[in-house]
Amino acid sequence: MAKLVMAAATPHNPLLWRAMAEPMPDDLKPIAANFTRFREAFTQHDVDVVVVIGTDHLRQFFYDNSPAFVVGKADAYHGTWENEARTFGMEYVELEGHRELADQIVGRSVQPDAIDFSVSLEWRLDHAFVIPLQYVRPELDLPIVPVHANASMPPVPSVRRFVALGTHLRAAIEAWDSDARVAILTSGHMANDVGGPRTFAGSPDPAFDAAAAGWMRDGDLDGAIQVCSDVDRMTEAGCMTYQYLNAVTALSAMGGRPADFVDVTESRFASSPFFLWGSR
Amino acid sequence: MSKYMVDKFMRAVELSDAAVATYVADPATAVDRWLAGGASAERATDDRELTDEERAAFVARDFEALYRLGAHPYLLWHFTEAIFTHEFTPEAGWRDLVERYREAVAPHGVVDYIP
Numbered sequence: 375m376a377k378l379v380m381a382a383a384t385p386h387n388p389l390l391w392r393a394m395a396e397p398m399p400d401d402l403k404p405i406a407a408n409f410t411r412f413r414e415a416f417t418q419h420d421v422d423v424v425v426v427i428g429t430d431h432l433r434q435f436f437y438d439n440s441p442a443f444v445v446g447k448a449d450a451y452h453g454t455w456e457n458e459a460r461t462f463g464m465e466y467v468e469l470e471g472h473r474e475l476a477d478q479i480v481g482r483s484v485q486p487d488a489i490d491f492s493v494s495l496e497w498r499l500d501h502a503f504v505i506p507l508q509y510v511r512p513e514l515d516l517p518i519v520p521v522h523a524n525a526s527m528p529p530v531p532s533v534r535r536f537v538a539l540g541t542h543l544r545a546a547i548e549a550w551d552s553d554a555r556v557a558i559l560t561s562g563h564m565a566n567d568v569g570g571p572r573t574f575a576g577s578p579d580p581a582f583d584a585a586a587a588g589w590m591r592d593g594d595l596d597g598a599i600q601v602c603s604d605v606d607r608m609t610e611a612g613c614m615t616y617q618y619l620n621a622v623t624a625l626s627a628m629g630g631r632p633a634d635f636v637d638v639t640e641s642r643f644a645s646s647p648f649f650l651w652g653s654r
Numbered sequence: 655m656s657k658y659m660v661d662k663f664m665r666a667v668e669l670s671d672a673a674v675a676t677y678v679a680d681p682a683t684a685v686d687r688w689l690a691g692g693a694s695a696e697r698a699t700d701d702r703e704l705t706d707e708e709r710a711a712f713v714a715r716d717f718e719a720l721y722r723l724g725a726h727p728y729l730l731w732h733f734t735e736a737i738f739t740h741e742f743t744p745e746a747g748w749r750d751l752v753e754r755y756r757e758a759v760a761p762h763g764v765v766d767y768i769p
Contacts (some may be wrong), residue, residue: 431728432661432665432726432728432729433669436661436662436665437658437661437662437769438662438699455669456669456670456671457668457669457670457671457732457736460671460674460736461732461735461736526728527726528768529768567727568727568728568731569726569727569728569729569730569731569732569759570727570759570764571756571759571760571762571763571764572756572760573727573731573752573755573756573759574752574756575756609764610764613727613728613764613767614727614728
């Protein structure tokens with residue numbers, strides 16, 4: 375049977391693409407070092423396929439048709455949108471899909487009991503998916519199953535659905551008749567308010583960031599559920615903060631056990647999450 | 655008020671380099687051409703409409719008004735960035751626009767942007 379060998383939660387801040395270049399600015403050296411650590415973890419765990427959980431930024435999915443959770447079933451994906459190439463200097467990429475694992479997750483003819491997924495066979499992946507992969511696997515040589523979790527267009531799924539997604543992913547991977555070694559890579563933020571009243575002024579909510587790092591450090595899934603269920607608290611933490619819940623999916627997939635590595639990295643940008651769970 | 659249509663127009667502009675260039679060259683004409691496009695036999699669900707206040711805000715590139723009217727914050731920032739970048743100078747560039755934007759929207763606090 376297949377194995378879920380590791381999970382990693384990283385930032386996807388597209389402003390890093392231009393800023394995090396040699397000569398490396400001092401404030402970004404810790405972020406670069408964390409991405410290096412994660413890249414080494416993907417190599418050391420001998421990963422064959424990656425489930426990438428991110429939130430499309432109103433590009434592929436919009437209010438005309440906004441699904442809660444989408445599993446990509448395509449054989450291949452184009453990555454990066456024209457506005458991202460323009461605004462962030464990002465590069466266009468091509469990524470290989472993994473149809474067999476996608477079917478294992480979403481069901482070929484009938485959906486699993488756990489989640490009512492949407493599926494997509496044509497999907498241009500935005501920076502939420504491309505940036506983490508480019509940093510943890512610059513070769514872009516591993517096939518992926520992208521999963522969009524709506525965290526930016528209310529109504530969003532409740533935190534318990536993100537937890538259920540994590541639980542389901544582990545079960546689906548472990549029930550897959552394959553020798554594959556699978557990694558989960560989640561993409562998101564700590565407190566973040568892009569476009570809101572505290573935009574681009576450091577973390578909009580250091581208290582949230584500290585608590586949210588603690589849930590990962592302590593394996594405190596209940597703590598995450600309690601606070602992330604409070605819509606007023608989440609709104610207070612910033613308009614894009616809900617993307618933190620992608621990391622809660624990783625925590626759930628790893629059985630709620632404490633992450634082996636936790637760093638919430640300070641820099642010129644809002645705080646950057648780095649959570650890593652390896653094999654034991 | 656039609657927050658969905660405000661978001662839809664911003665997204666239509668921001669996603670495309672050509673649309674940004676067209677809008678920046680003549681916002682009023684770009685808005686009106688967009689409004690005149692839309693639903694047809696080929697695009698049955700592509701409706702487009704803006705209130706007079708929303709149209710005026712787009713014509714004036716008035717990000718404060720758009721924020722107050724309930725534009726999605728993430729889309730609004732990236733739309734704003736896209737349509738002002740050509741005016742950046744060495745003295746007043748990206749960081750200056752960020753400060754202008756934040757000063758404009760902060761007094762309104764968190765606005766209900768759910769369409």
